[in-house]
Amino acid sequence: MIDRDRHHPYPDALRPDESPAPHELLAPVTGLLGTWVGRGRGQYPTLPEAFAYEQEVTFSHDGRPFLHYEARAWLVDGDGTPLRPAARESGWWRMKPDGGVEALITQPTGIAEIMVGRAEDGTIDLATHAVALAPTAKDVEATRRRYTLADDGTLDFVHDLAAVGQPLGHHLSARLRREDGK
Numbered sequence: 001m002i003d004r005d006r007h008h009p010y011p012d013a014l015r016p017d018e019s020p021a022p023h024e025l026l027a028p029v030t031g032l033l034g035t036w037v038g039r040g041r042g043q044y045p046t047l048p049e050a051f052a053y054e055q056e057v058t059f060s061h062d063g064r065p066f067l068h069y070e071a072r073a074w075l076v077d078g079d080g081t082p083l084r085p086a087a088r089e090s091g092w093w094r095m096k097p098d099g100g101v102e103a104l105i106t107q108p109t110g111i112a113e114i115m116v117g118r119a120e121d122g123t124i125d126l127a128t129h130a131v132a133l134a135p136t137a138k139d140v141e142a143t144r145r146r147y148t149l150a151d152d153g154t155l156d157f158v159h160d161l162a163a164v165g166q167p168l169g170h171h172l173s174a175r176l177r178r179e180d181g182k
């Protein structure tokens, strides 16, 4: 049985200045560490109308050259009142010596993505390398995800989607801020 009071010997760090120190290969992405929250909008040609959502995204590390990524979203109405849970996903961003990123991301909708791309100058651009689908998952062919860290501490996120017979096109965009405001 799991002893829930036991202190984990290797806890994840959420900030670059806490222990363990980030691995040197995390240098292009240390600006992402922490928890981000914000509002976004989404659409897709197959959907009858656009939607608004809020999202919480966390990047952490344990001293090795990869990030742990976790994101939860929920739909909101025009006043920001939560309507229902929406997409969740989690995964691992493996950092390569040349600034390359290999990200493995899974979703409870039966979709597993492997994405490749680069992190440099506060921008991370990831595109699909492979998608695996559970037998009853929606037909997702590819995605592209771009994250841009701005000097004012915001993280902009744009997500394009090629799915259910549609070409790669806009699904989501959001502006996130650090939860602790730092």
Ligand code: HEM
Binding pocket: 042, 044, 046, 047, 051, 053, 055, 073, 074, 075, 086, 087, 089, 111, 138, 139, 140, 143, 161, 163, 164, 171, 172
């Ligand atoms: C912030 C994250 C996301 C939000 C808020 C979101 C929201 C939505 C909403 C509201 C719908 C309409 C169906 C429904 O009401 O549930 C939808 C459909 C869909 N989404 Fe997303 N989504 C997100 C992320 C993703 C990701 C990461 C993928 C794929 C990798 C994805 C793929 C799809 C697909 C394939 C559909 C179905 C389209 C159709 O069958 O017409 N979504 N999404």
